[in-house]
Amino acid sequence: MIWEVFRQEQAGEYHTHCGNVHAPDREMALMFAEIQHGRRKPTNSLWVVPQKEIGEVDTEEANFGGTTDKSYRWAQSYSFEAAAEEVADSESEQVQAERQRGDD
Amino acid sequence: MDIEQVKERAGPREFSPKDDLPEEYRKAATRMIQFHANSEIMGAYLEKPFIRQAPSLDRKLAFSAKVQDEIGHGQLLYRAAESLGVKTRDEMLDELAEGKGKFLNCFHYPMDSWVETPMIAFFVDGAAMRRQATLKQSSWEPYAHAMDKVCFEEGFHVKHGEAILYELMTGSKKEQELTQEAFEEWWPRIIQFFGPTDDKSTHHDFSADVGLKTMTNDELRNAFLNAYVPKAEKYGLEIPDEPRIRDNGDSTYEVVEDDLDWDEFFTIAKNDYDPGKGQIDGRKQAQDAVEWVRETLDSHEQRFAGGTQPQAAD
Numbered sequence: 001m002i003w004e005v006f007r008q009e010q011a012g013e014y015h016t017h018c019g020n021v022h023a024p025d026r027e028m029a030l031m032f033a034e035i036q037h038g039r040r041k042p043t044n045s046l047w048v049v050p051q052k053e054i055g056e057v058d059t060e061e062a063n064f065g066g067t068t069d070k071s072y073r074w075a076q077s078y079s080f081e082a083a084a085e086e087v088a089d090s091e092s093e094q095v096q097a098e099r100q101r102g103d104d
Numbered sequence: 105m106d107i108e109q110v111k112e113r114a115g116p117r118e119f120s121p122k123d124d125l126p127e128e129y130r131k132a133a134t135r136m137i138q139f140h141a142n143s144e145i146m147g148a149y150l151e152k153p154f155i156r157q158a159p160s161l162d163r164k165l166a167f168s169a170k171v172q173d174e175i176g177h178g179q180l181l182y183r184a185a186e187s188l189g190v191k192t193r194d195e196m197l198d199e200l201a202e203g204k205g206k207f208l209n210c211f212h213y214p215m216d217s218w219v220e221t222p223m224i225a226f227f228v229d230g231a232a233m234r235r236q237a238t239l240k241q242s243s244w245e246p247y248a249h250a251m252d253k254v255c256f257e258e259g260f261h262v263k264h265g266e267a268i269l270y271e272l273m274t275g276s277k278k279e280q281e282l283t284q285e286a287f288e289e290w291w292p293r294i295i296q297f298f299g300p301t302d303d304k305s306t307h308h309d310f311s312a313d314v315g316l317k318t319m320t321n322d323e324l325r326n327a328f329l330n331a332y333v334p335k336a337e338k339y340g341l342e343i344p345d346e347p348r349i350r351d352n353g354d355s356t357y358e359v360v361e362d363d364l365d366w367d368e369f370f371t372i373a374k375n376d377y378d379p380g381k382g383q384i385d386g387r388k389q390a391q392d393a394v395e396w397v398r399e400t401l402d403s404h405e406q407r408f409a410g411g412t413q414p415q416a417a418d
Contacts, residue, residue: 033359040336075259075262078260078266082263084230086237087254090262094259
């Protein structure tokens with residue numbers, strides 16, 4: 001039986017997927033996870049989840065982010081020189097936000 | 105804290121809800137932020153009909169996003185005002201519906217035609233953004249914090265407004281003429297956006313002393329003219345002869361105040377201008393029409409929160 005493993009580095013952070021282990025039950029899955037995934041990297045907590053319990057939807061079935069092109073919402077889509085300093089500041093904040101989208 | 109201590113400590117983002125602030129400060133800040141919040145809402149209502157009248161799908165999407173943003177700004181600002189503990193958000197919305205809440209002069213005028221939209225979306229929003237950028241330094245921290253998000257979004261509004269102006273001024277001769285006419289009508293109102301010159305302003309001294317605002321009407325008007333007059337000229341708009349504006353040659357200007365209609369301005373300031381009354385009533389009808397939604401949400405909240413009050417603004 002395959003168990004997917006999620007590791008949390010520090011208290012309060014998200015558990016993120018880091019791999020899987022083969023084990024007959026939850027207790028042994030946790031033990032193997034501790035050995036294989038909690039030994040070398042900083043770890044505060046581990047989750048194990050039976051692989052068949054995980055649901056998935058991917059790009060073949062879904063349009064992530066919707067189908068509408070929302071570039072109209074960004075100042076940088078309008079190719080005019082910013083009228084004033086504060087308009088330019090807002091635009092660079094938006095450029096930054098667009099670049100970082102999905103990173104959080 | 106007494107008022108002298110407030111003046112001594114006053115600085116950018118210096119005061120927050122954990123400070124014990126005198127009533128005079130809390131009332132002045134409430135008046136200022138409530139005015140700002142009301143203006144966001146009334147501006148959105150003025151522009152709302154143009155979502156339907158937008159000439160293309162792109163414009164419709166962008167205009168709708170912008171109007172939605174402005175309503176959001178209003179909500180952020182009511183929260184910043186609410187956290188002063190003087191008035192609740194509901195009280196402020198009711199005051200606006202009853203014609204007691206004050207808001208920007210420009211949003212009391214009717215807007216009938218698409219050619220007028222860049223007057224708000226480029227010039228008035230540009231003027232507002234100039235002012236809002238300086239309010240990131242306001243001493244009431246929740247207000248300055250709200251300005252971070254407002255200014256983040258506002259760059260899109262101003263540039264979208266500029267795109268509409270560009271489109272109209274490179275369109276048919278008829279479009280160019282109508283846009284020029286709209287500009288002539290709106291220009292004095294836009295100049296009055298910044299209020300009377302400093303020697304006539306009533307509220308500035310106290311607000312400046314306690315750090316609520318950091319720039320005077322004249323400084324803001326100068327900065328606006330320096331940035332937006334060249335833009336207007338670039339797109340082929342002619343600046344009207346009146347009000348006379350003297351360029352002092354050192355990035356400052358003098359506006360001949362007698363060329364502006366201050367009777368109308370102060371009639372508007374009292375919510376006594378007829379078209380403005382129409383705008384107020386129009387929004388009141390919308391507020392009344394969704395009363396049942398607020399009631400449903402309130403009773404839902406009370407059932408699940410055991411009747412406790414909603415959390416204060418974060």
